[in-house]
Amino acid sequence: xxxASRRHNQSTHRQKPTTSFESILDxxxxxxxxxxxLTRSIMGQLGYMRCSPAVVRRRRVRRWANRGLLAAAMTxxxxxxxxxxxxSSQARRPLEITIPTAVSNDFRQHQDRVQxxxxxxxxxxxxxxxxxxDDDENASHLxxxxxxxxxxxxxxx
Amino acid sequence: MISRSDEHALIRxxxxxxxxxxxxxxxxxxxxxxxxxxRMSGRPDVAEDIVQEAFVRVLKNLDRFDSNFRFSTWVFxxxxxxYVNVLQKQRPIYDSDAVGMHIGLxxxxxxxxxxxxxxxxxxxxxxxxxxxxxxxxxEIVLLFHxxxxxxxEIALHLDMPEGTVKSHLHxxxxxxxxxxESNPVTHLQAQEAWQ
Numbered sequence: 001x002x003x004a005s006r007r008h009n010q011s012t013h014r015q016k017p018t019t020s021f022e023s024i025l026d027x028x029x030x031x032x033x034x035x036x037x038l039t040r041s042i043m044g045q046l047g048y049m050r051c052s053p054a055v056v057r058r059r060r061v062r063r064w065a066n067r068g069l070l071a072a073a074m075t076x077x078x079x080x081x082x083x084x085x086x087x088s089s090q091a092r093r094p095l096e097i098t099i100p101t102a103v104s105n106d107f108r109q110h111q112d113r114v115q116x117x118x119x120x121x122x123x124x125x126x127x128x129x130x131x132x133x134d135d136d137e138n139a140s141h142l143x144x145x146x147x148x149x150x151x152x153x154x155x156x157x
Numbered sequence: 158m159i160s161r162s163d164e165h166a167l168i169r170x171x172x173x174x175x176x177x178x179x180x181x182x183x184x185x186x187x188x189x190x191x192x193x194x195x196r197m198s199g200r201p202d203v204a205e206d207i208v209q210e211a212f213v214r215v216l217k218n219l220d221r222f223d224s225n226f227r228f229s230t231w232v233f234x235x236x237x238x239x240y241v242n243v244l245q246k247q248r249p250i251y252d253s254d255a256v257g258m259h260i261g262l263x264x265x266x267x268x269x270x271x272x273x274x275x276x277x278x279x280x281x282x283x284x285x286x287x288x289x290x291x292x293x294x295x296e297i298v299l300l301f302h303x304x305x306x307x308x309x310e311i312a313l314h315l316d317m318p319e320g321t322v323k324s325h326l327h328x329x330x331x332x333x334x335x336x337x338e339s340n341p342v343t344h345l346q347a348q349e350a351w352q
Contacts, residue, residue, distance in 0.1 A: 029303035035191035048176040
């Protein structure tokens with residue numbers, strides 16, 4: 001076999017490994033891994049795995065039922081968790097005086113104070129009138145006393 | 158492995174919508190393609206996705222199949238393009254443990270012995286060495302040593318001269334040896350394994 005034909009043979013056909021490293025590569029790399037069988041999923045994607053309408057309906061119902069069950073299970077778990085948390089000693093409880101009650105108390109106090117001020121203002125003119133009348137009464141009383149007292153020692157003619 | 162005439166007959170039947178022929182084509186090539194993609198990507202999940210997508214694309218476009226080429230060449234080309242797309246999005250991190258585990262799954266518990274331990278060592282050495290190659294070098298090494306493709310077919314597949322494929326292969330092997338020998342522990346293991 002001449003050189004050219006040998007080279008052609010090496011190119012078109014798989015040549016034998018010449019070194020131990022090459023034979024190891026051949027031996028080790030040719031071990032096929034445990035490949036998953038993808039035939040069904042590929043056929044399904046290509047539309048070869050068509051089912052009857054009854055099977056499709058049954059699967060749809062089962063799918064929705066599974067979703068419903070999952071949602072219900074999640075809700076129950078959450079509620080249980082909340083209950084457990086509330087029952088535990090580490091649970092944070094709200095103070096007795098909350099912000100709304102503090103605000104309403106403050107508002108009520110302000111209301112009382114304002115009412116008190118208003119009442120005081122309304123009562124104010126009545127108080128101012130009474131001393132005046134008192135003064136007149138006092139004045140007339142004083143006049144009478146003056147006249148009476150003046151009668152005794154000095155009598156005006 | 159199915160013959161070329163059988164493959165063409167299966168393709169004709171698959172084109173006509175024969176589900177059994179489609180299944181036969183998938184079964185005939187999925188293991189080889191999965192093994193190749195697993196070694197290329199180093200990730201079982203990525204390999205599985207690419208194999209699935211490659212078959213779906215190929216079988217949807219069977220009308221465009223050129224009977225001058227082998228079906229496997231076409232599927233591998235599509236799978237490689239998909240892998241390049243994956244690389245452009247995000248390079249999968251090579252998981253040597255996952256690859257080793259997948260390849261070692263075929264062993265029965267009874268087969269575990271000193272010999273199998275040596276083989277495991279060898280396999281992990283090769284995983285490390287393969288990881289150190291460029292994507293093109295790794296592809297050539299795998300097509301030649303794992304898939305047993307002749308140089309001409311690899312050259313056609315990669316659209317490069319045969320001489321270039323040969324020099325890539327030679328450099329890749331040298332680099333793999335250098336990677337193995339650069340580590341004193343792996344060097345000793347390799348020397349034992351190569352004896």
